[in-house]
Amino acid sequence: MMGAGKTTVGKQLAKDLNYRFIDTDETIEAIAKQPITDIFQTEGEVYFRELETQVLSQLSVYARSVISTGGGIITKQTNWSYLRDGLVVWLDVDLEILKKRLAQDQTRPLADKLESLLETRRSLYAQADIVTPINSDISPADISAKIIETIPTVLKSQVKIPNN
Numbered sequence: 001m002m003g004a005g006k007t008t009v010g011k012q013l014a015k016d017l018n019y020r021f022i023d024t025d026e027t028i029e030a031i032a033k034q035p036i037t038d039i040f041q042t043e044g045e046v047y048f049r050e051l052e053t054q055v056l057s058q059l060s061v062y063a064r065s066v067i068s069t070g071g072g073i074i075t076k077q078t079n080w081s082y083l084r085d086g087l088v089v090w091l092d093v094d095l096e097i098l099k100k101r102l103a104q105d106q107t108r109p110l111a112d113k114l115e116s117l118l119e120t121r122r123s124l125y126a127q128a129d130i131v132t133p134i135n136s137d138i139s140p141a142d143i144s145a146k147i148i149e150t151i152p153t154v155l156k157s158q159v160k161i162p163n164n
């Protein structure tokens with residue numbers, strides 16, 4: 001969800017894994033040569049979502065990368081086929097923490113609908129491979145360590161060994 005720390009934790013995780021870091025929103029802003037807020041204002045959300053899918057489709061082919069996305073990327077079914085090229089991590093941050101973090105933020109056009117968006121998106125986020133609940137102050141470094149600790153367990157559970 002927006003404000004969950006995808007960009008912040010993603011950078012830390014990439015550093016810890018010695019992987020490349022890419023943020024879809026930053027890539028979109030570079031291509032469109034304007035901030036996300038301006039894209040929403042001048043072209044609208046539908047245009048932003050098209051750019052987002054295009055960017056994700058191109059980035060999903062990279063190996064050894066941590067890709068932070070925008071919080072709405074899970075709303076399009078097509079995007080899941082690209083997301084599934086990697087391991088999907090959900091930073092499941094409590095609503096109250098999100099509200100606090102985004103209270104003064106002017107850069108997220110949909111932040112005023114935080115609560116209802118989270119409600120409708122929760123079941124989609126829950127389809128992630130790794131769920132990291134965050135309900136108190138925990139540093140990006142500790143969140144990254146938690147994710148790295150969980151990765152092998154997820155990979156093992158995906159290997160199906162026949163019974164005989």
Ligand SMILES: Nc1ncnc2c1ncn2[C@@H]1O[C@H](COP(=O)(O)OP(=O)(O)O)[C@@H](O)[C@H]1O
Pocket residue numbers: 001002003004005006007008009068101137138139140143
């Ligand atoms: N683990 C954390 N602890 C405290 N503040 C955080 C943490 N992760 C992110 N933040 C802060 O929350 C805000 C949103 O973080 P950001 O990484 O931009 O989230 P997202 O990319 O998911 O929208 C930023 O001000 C960031 O500094």
Ligand SMILES: O=C(O)C1=C[C@@H](OP(=O)(O)O)[C@@H](O)[C@H](O)C1
Pocket residue numbers: 001002003006007025036069070071072073107108109110
């Ligand atoms: O949740 C969303 O729909 C959005 C989240 C934003 O990214 P962050 O999740 O990094 O804030 C950005 O993609 C855009 O404002 C839309």
Ligand SMILES: [Mg+2]
Pocket residue numbers: 006007023025068069070
């Ligand atoms: Mg972000």
